[in-house]
Amino acid sequence: MEIIEEEKNGAYIFRIAGRLDSKTSPEFETRVYHAIEKGFVKLIMDCETLGYISSAGLRVILKATKDLKPSRGKLILCTLQEYVKEVFEIAGFDTIIPITAGVGEALEQFGTPSGDESEKQSGKPVPDGDE
Numbered sequence: 001m002e003i004i005e006e007e008k009n010g011a012y013i014f015r016i017a018g019r020l021d022s023k024t025s026p027e028f029e030t031r032v033y034h035a036i037e038k039g040f041v042k043l044i045m046d047c048e049t050l051g052y053i054s055s056a057g058l059r060v061i062l063k064a065t066k067d068l069k070p071s072r073g074k075l076i077l078c079t080l081q082e083y084v085k086e087v088f089e090i091a092g093f094d095t096i097i098p099i100t101a102g103v104g105e106a107l108e109q110f111g112t113p114s115g116d117e118s119e120k121q122s123g124k125p126v127p128d129g130d131e
Helices: 025-037 055-071 082-091 103-109
Strands: 002-008 011-020 042-053 074-078
Touching: 002 025, 011 025, 011 055, 011 103, 025 042, 025 055, 042 055, 042 082, 042 103, 055 074, 055 082, 074 103
Parallel strands: 011 042, 042 074
Antiparallel strands: 002 011
């Protein structure tokens, strides 16, 4: 699994490639909670290159969604591959977690314009503090 993180217009975006399963979900959970600890309450999970998600990955996403509610935060999923989308639908997550066609639409749901030129985005992995 590869995770690329970026900040864009006040939102924190996770671009996940590969598998989000019992082996890789602890790393993803650490990164999600690191972003929350930094004060981000608008999280976007871009699943364009996520090929597989297990119940362990679903748990991390559900836990983060619940933990963001007290601060009026939200996690939005976008660009889901068909298999991954089916998993979210079967689990019923599509009724509690917003799913959009892309990052731009997710930013719009946050009330954030997606075309701001002053955005901070490197497209490079953000260190998780262990490096």
